[in-house]
Amino acid sequence: MVIDPQRVTDIIRETAQLDVLPRFRKLADDDIMEKAPGDVVTVADYEAEVRLSKALGALAPGAEILAEEAASRDGLELDDYHSDADTWLIDPVDGTRNFSKGETPFAIVVAYVTGGRVEQAWIHLPVEDQTIVAERGSGAFVAGGERLAISNDVAIGSMTGLINFRALGDSVSVEQMKSRAEAFSELRNFRCAGFDFVQLAKGNKHFSLYRRLWPWDHAAGSLIFSEAGGYVARVDGREYRPLERTWGLLCAPSEKSWQDIHEHLSTPN
Structure with a gap:
C-alpha cells in the first residue's frame, strides 16, 4: 500500500x-x-x-x-x-x-x-x-520543494560526521576509536537522530556511525539518506531492516567511502 x-x-x-x-x-x-x-x-x-x-x-x-x-x-x-x-x-x-x-x-x-x-x-x-x-x-x-542530494566523496581528513565510539562492538576498543576519530575534520552530536539524518541528506555532513538502533529513530532517516544518494548498511555489512533488533549502522556518501571509514576505524593500530 x-x-x-x-x-x-x-x-x-x-x-x-x-x-x-x-x-x-x-x-x-x-x-x-x-x-x-x-x-x-x-x-x-x-x-x-x-x-x-x-x-x-x-x-x-x-x-x-x-x-x-x-x-x-x-x-x-x-x-x-x-x-x-x-x-x-x-x-x-x-x-x-x-x-x-x-x-x-x-x-x-x-x-x-x-x-x-x-x-x-x-x-x-x-x-x-x-x-x-x-x-x-x-x-x-x-515537502513541496527541492530534491535533496548528499555531499560528494572526500578524503577522510575532510569529512565531517558523528561517531559512537562503541558502535563497532567489542572488536574495537573505545580508545582506538577515539584515536582514529582524530583523523576526521569535525565530529558533532546533535542528540537528535532525525535532525542528524536531515543534515546528511542535505549534504551538510558526510557520515554518521550509530550504535543503539531503535526503529522509530533510524528507519525514516535511513531511507531519506539512501534516496538522497547515500549508502547505508549495518556495521557487519548487511542490509538494515528496522524491525530486526541489531546494533551498529554506518551511513556514508558511497559504498567506497563506507568501506574507507569502516576500515579506518576498525583496523588495529
Whole structure:
C-alpha cells in the first residue's frame, strides 16, 4: 500500500502545531518525567503520539503501529516483535532531552514499513516548519520543494560526521576509536537522530556511525539518506531492516567511502 505523502505531512505538521510547539520552552516541572534513569519524556511526547497514532492508523486500516512511548509504557521487547503486517513507526518528539531543556534540534519522525523494509519516510522539523519526505525509488525531497542530494566523496581528513565510539562492538576498543576519530575534520552530536539524518541528506555532513538502533529513530532517516544518494548498511555489512533488533549502522556518501571509514576505524593500530 502506498500512502499519500501529503496527507501524512499535513498530519505531522498539525501535530507539531497543536501538541509540540505550544509546549516548547513552556514545560512545567511536572510536564517532564523519566521513563528510566537518564531517559526523559514529556507531556508533549505523549500527546503528539496519541494524535499521530490515531490519524495515521486511519490512513492505513490494518497496519500496525509501533510508537516509542507506547512501546516503553507497555514494556514491549523489540527482540520479540515480529510482524508481517505493514507497520507505522512513530517517534513523536525525537530529541526529547533537547526539547525538555528548551533547546533545538528536535523532530517528529514517521516511517511506513512494508515487508520489513522502509517504503516511505517523513522527518519534520517543527521550529523550521520543514518536512523531509522520501519514497523508495523516488528520491528524497523537502515537502513541496527541492530534491535533496548528499555531499560528494572526500578524503577522510575532510569529512565531517558523528561517531559512537562503541558502535563497532567489542572488536574495537573505545580508545582506538577515539584515536582514529582524530583523523576526521569535525565530529558533532546533535542528540537528535532525525535532525542528524536531515543534515546528511542535505549534504551538510558526510557520515554518521550509530550504535543503539531503535526503529522509530533510524528507519525514516535511513531511507531519506539512501534516496538522497547515500549508502547505508549495518556495521557487519548487511542490509538494515528496522524491525530486526541489531546494533551498529554506518551511513556514508558511497559504498567506497563506507568501506574507507569502516576500515579506518576498525583496523588495529
